[in-house]
Amino acid sequence: MAYPAECCGLLMGHRRPTSLTITSHRSAANLARDSRRAFTLDPDALLAVIREIRSSAPTVDRTPQFLGFYHSHPNGSIQPSRADLASAWPGYFYLIVAVGLAGPPSYAVALQRAVGSF
Numbered sequence: 001m002a003y004p005a006e007c008c009g010l011l012m013g014h015r016r017p018t019s020l021t022i023t024s025h026r027s028a029a030n031l032a033r034d035s036r037r038a039f040t041l042d043p044d045a046l047l048a049v050i051r052e053i054r055s056s057a058p059t060v061d062r063t064p065q066f067l068g069f070y071h072s073h074p075n076g077s078i079q080p081s082r083a084d085l086a087s088a089w090p091g092y093f094y095l096i097v098a099v100g101l102a103g104p105p106s107y108a109v110a111l112q113r114a115v116g117s118f
Contacts, residue, residue, distance in 0.1 A: 003099060005035035008071040010049050011095060012064045020093065023064060030071075038083055039071045068093030075100060
């Protein structure tokens with residue numbers, strides 16, 4: 001568990017014209033200097049996922065695709081930060097999980113497609 005630092009990782013699954021199905025995720029190291037306020041995903045994790053997808057046997061439904069990223073906002077909101085917006089790759093999906101300190105983890109998620117803005 002990364003809390004109180006931000007966690008981050010990659011999302012894989014299937015994209016169709018009107019739907020998105022996330023079938024798996026991979027956590028990645030957060031390489032940010034201040035991991036409590038930002039995330040920098042370890043590029044080796046992205047390369048490993050791309051290699052895994054390329055080498056996987058197609059399923060009945062299709063070969064999984066790299067869909068996007070997830071990260072947390074410790075003690076924050078699900079709204080993307082300015083840094084999130086500035087670093088978003090167009091055409092990929094972003095899952096932001098807001099987690100709090102009190103009691104059992106309370107969270108909300110926002111899944112938004114970055115196409116110029118969230």
